[in-house]
Amino acid sequence: MLSQVVPVATIEAFKRVCNQNNIKVILWPMEATKYEIVKKLIYTDIIDVDLPSKDKVTILEHTQIDQMVSITENESCVALSIDGLEQAIKFVDSKQLGQLQHLADKHLTPSPNIVHIANDLTKKICPGRRYLAYHWRNKTAEMACFFGHERHENECAWRRKEIRKFAEISAEAVTDLMKSEQIECIYLACPLWALEMVDILSKRIPRASIFTSGDILGSKKYKTLLDDYYKLSLVEQEICLRAAVFVASHDSSWSKFVVANREANGKTNYNIKTLVKLPHDLPPGLIR
Structure with a gap:
C-alpha cells in the first residue's frame, strides 16, 4: 500500500x-x-x-x-x-509541506473501532459545544520520575518542583487562550499519572469545564481502555483531532501527528512553547 x-x-x-x-x-x-x-x-x-x-x-x-x-x-x-x-x-517550504501533509492525510485511515469509540466519547465533552484540547506531557517526569522513581528520587524531587512551576504557567496561558477563542471547555490529553494538572487548571476555570479520559470513561463499556495505554492513546489523538483548537506539547511525536493531521484539514493549532514565557529560574529544556 x-x-x-x-x-x-x-x-x-x-x-x-x-x-x-x-x-x-x-x-x-x-x-x-x-x-x-x-x-x-x-x-x-x-x-x-x-x-x-x-x-x-x-x-x-x-x-x-x-x-x-x-x-x-x-x-x-x-x-x-x-x-x-x-x-x-x-526539503520543502511551508506551502509544499502543507501539500505533502494533505496528500499523506488522504491515505491515512483511522481504525473504525477507534473512530466508533471517539464518536461516543466526544459526546461527553462539553456536550454540543466547541472545546480546546491540550496535550499535557513532560518527558522529564515520565521514565525517570514515574516508572523508575526509586532509582532517581533525589533528582526527581527538584524536577517535580520545576514541573509544577511550568504547569502553573502553561495552565495560565492555555486558559487565556480559551478566553480569546471564546471556548468554555478543555479536554486534557495526558498520562494518568499527570492528572495533577486538572487541579491546577481548576484554579482558573470550573472543574466541570475540564475533561480527561477518567471523566469520559465511566461506563463499563469503555473502562477497559484505562488498562490499554496504546489504545487509549489512539482514542485521545482522535479526540484531539476533533477539537476546535489544539495546543501541542513541544517536541512530542504524539502531538506532531495530531498537528499534521489537523493542518491538512485546515484546523487551528498552537504549540505550548510559543504560548508561554519561562521565568529565568526555569531551564529552557523544561518545555518538552
Whole structure:
C-alpha cells in the first residue's frame, strides 16, 4: 500500500544492492553520538544490514536540499538519520509541506473501532459545544520520575518542583487562550499519572469545564481502555483531532501527528512553547 504513494524497497532488496562499501551514511551531531550503538543493536543484530563505521560517515551541522544533492548524486545507496531530517534539513517550504501533509492525510485511515469509540466519547465533552484540547506531557517526569522513581528520587524531587512551576504557567496561558477563542471547555490529553494538572487548571476555570479520559470513561463499556495505554492513546489523538483548537506539547511525536493531521484539514493549532514565557529560574529544556 505504501508503494502506491512512494517508491519502496524491501529490506531484502536493499541488502542485495547495498552493503558496507557502498552506503553513504549522513548524520547530524545529535545522532552521531549514538550511531555505533544503533548500528549494532538495530541494523547489525536485528535486520542484518551492514553499515559503515562511524569514521566513514558524513556528519553535517546544517544543510539544504541542493547541498544534499551534491553530496549524494554519485551514490547508489544513501542512509539519512531520521531525527536529523526534522531538525537540520529543509526539503520543502511551508506551502509544499502543507501539500505533502494533505496528500499523506488522504491515505491515512483511522481504525473504525477507534473512530466508533471517539464518536461516543466526544459526546461527553462539553456536550454540543466547541472545546480546546491540550496535550499535557513532560518527558522529564515520565521514565525517570514515574516508572523508575526509586532509582532517581533525589533528582526527581527538584524536577517535580520545576514541573509544577511550568504547569502553573502553561495552565495560565492555555486558559487565556480559551478566553480569546471564546471556548468554555478543555479536554486534557495526558498520562494518568499527570492528572495533577486538572487541579491546577481548576484554579482558573470550573472543574466541570475540564475533561480527561477518567471523566469520559465511566461506563463499563469503555473502562477497559484505562488498562490499554496504546489504545487509549489512539482514542485521545482522535479526540484531539476533533477539537476546535489544539495546543501541542513541544517536541512530542504524539502531538506532531495530531498537528499534521489537523493542518491538512485546515484546523487551528498552537504549540505550548510559543504560548508561554519561562521565568529565568526555569531551564529552557523544561518545555518538552
